[in-house]
Amino acid sequence: MAKYMNPYRSLKNKNYRKFWIAQSISLIGSWIDTTLRGWVAVSLFSEDKAAGFIGLIAFLKGFPSIFFSPIAGVLIDWFGAKSILFYTQLLDAVNAFIMAYLVWKGLLSPVFLLVLSFAMGVTSGFYLPSRNTFISSIVDRSLLPNALALHSMIFNVARMVGPTIAGFIVKYYGLQLGFVINAISFVPLLVVLLIIPEEKIGYSKNNSFGKFFKDLFEGVKYLVKDRTLSLTLTGLSVYSLFGMPFGMLMQAFVKSVVKSDIVGYGLIMGFMGLGAFIGANIVGAVPPERLIKLREELLLLIIGVNILIASFYPTFTPYAALIIGACQSSFFNITNSRTQLLSPNHMKGRVMSLYSFINTGGSPTGTFLLGLIGNKIGVRNSYVFSGIIVTIYAISRITFLVNHPKTVNTPTEK
Structure with a gap:
């Protein structure tokens, strides 16, 4: 296999291309919505309370996944990812219309x-678990890491474009138009999900309430026993709790530390999205067998250091956001691809649901806690605290791997 490959090769798959385009539209709307909701909180509260309320919003948007992600994994393995994903997006569309x-x-x-x-x-x-599992059902196994990288790319391009659009919408047209745009952005995705066929591999036909808990614990047991996956998800846990809040609390950091407005916030998040776009292109060109062996703790070290630099030198924040965006995109592509490729088909939904459990549950939990800390000691100091934690973990893990070298499992068809 070539050392480097076409980073856009998955788009040759017609069904994936349709899904990718529709998701691009939906994600831009979602980032507009996320930006506006956070800025509403900043506008409604004083500086010493805004970070906590933004953290509370992020907490409520992610913490329930701690309970529902494991349930989703079993339902995906029972009924298929496409059905779960369709109804999930339909409910989100209704939510967006209510907001508008x-x-x-x-x-x-x-x-x-x-x-x-x-x-x-x-x-x-x-x-998240239904989306990732659905992608694996419509592309060949050899293309899966690239398809995930391309999805990460559009997520981060949306993060770059969405906040920037939101900033100018608020400045010239007001909040209303932004929420309406998000509501409409779900329509193409729902239509595409109706017309794309899904290959149902390994879905269970013997479903019952009693078997639900047996299947759920079987997935947890598999994950705990696999040393490579358990170490991967440990790093994901640390980053979700202490690294992800860098972007999720940015509205409060921009207002109280950088001393800028929503346009400045949009530009900083645009830099972060640009970095993520660059990172996704780089890892998208790496063959899958090499990608899953890359060491993500080096990325965590770079992220932690840049959070600290931005905390002490706020004018460096746009550049730190660019670097962190590139590292974050690469980090998620490596860990997501490794988790998918090392999971057997018959329990992929359950394993990916636990990945999502940590990702979507950890980041809002960390944002909520760091937001509360920010209310007490200041947003800048909460950033310093998170940067120290990520940096210390990365150094300790690098040290551990040097003293205990281990080989990442090679994915095989299971």
Whole structure:
């Protein structure tokens, strides 16, 4: 196999290409929505309270996945990823239309924000594992890491474009248009999910309430016994709790530390998205057998150091965001691909649901806790704290691997 490959090779698959384009539209709308909800919180509260409320919104949008991601894994293995993904996105579309209506009528309040954020948290528990498993069902196994890298790319391009669009929408047209755009952005994805066929490999036909818990614990047992996957998800846990809040608390950091407005926030997040786009292109060109052997702890070290630099030198924040975006995109592509390729087909939904459990549950939990810390000691100091944790973990893991060298499992058809 060639040392480097076409980073866009998965787009030759017609069904994946349709899904990729529709997801691109939906994700831009979602990032517009995320930006506006966070800025509403900044506008409603004083600087010493805003970070905590933004953290609470992020917590409610992600913490329910801790309960629902494992359930989603079993349901995916029973009924197929496409069905779960379709109904999840349908509910999110309804949520977006409700948000747009509340803004239009001038009824938006902190209570409504929290309720709708919690509803998004429930659906997020089903979204990530069903999306990743669905991708694996419509592309060849050899293309899976590249397909995941391309999806990460559009996610981060959306993160680059969405906040920038949101900033100018608020400045020239107000909040209402942004939420309406998000509501409409779900339509192409729902249509595409209706027309794309799904190859159902390994889905269980013997489903019952009693078997549900047996299947659930079987997935947990498999993950704990596999040393490579358990170490991978340990690193994911640390980064989700302490690294991801760098971007998720950025509205408060921009206002209180960088001393800028929503346009400045949008530009910083644009830099982060640009970095992620670059990172996704790089890892997308790496063959799968090499990709899953890359060491992500080096990326965590770079991320931790850049969080600390941005904390002490706020003018460096856009450049830190660029670097962190590239490393974060690469980190998720490596860990996601490794988890997918080392998981047997008959329990891939369950294993990926545990990956999602950590990813979507850890980041809002960390954001909520760091937001509360920010309320007490300042947003800058909460960033310093998170940077120290990520850096220390990365150094300790690098040291451990030097003293205990181990080979990453080679994926085989299971």
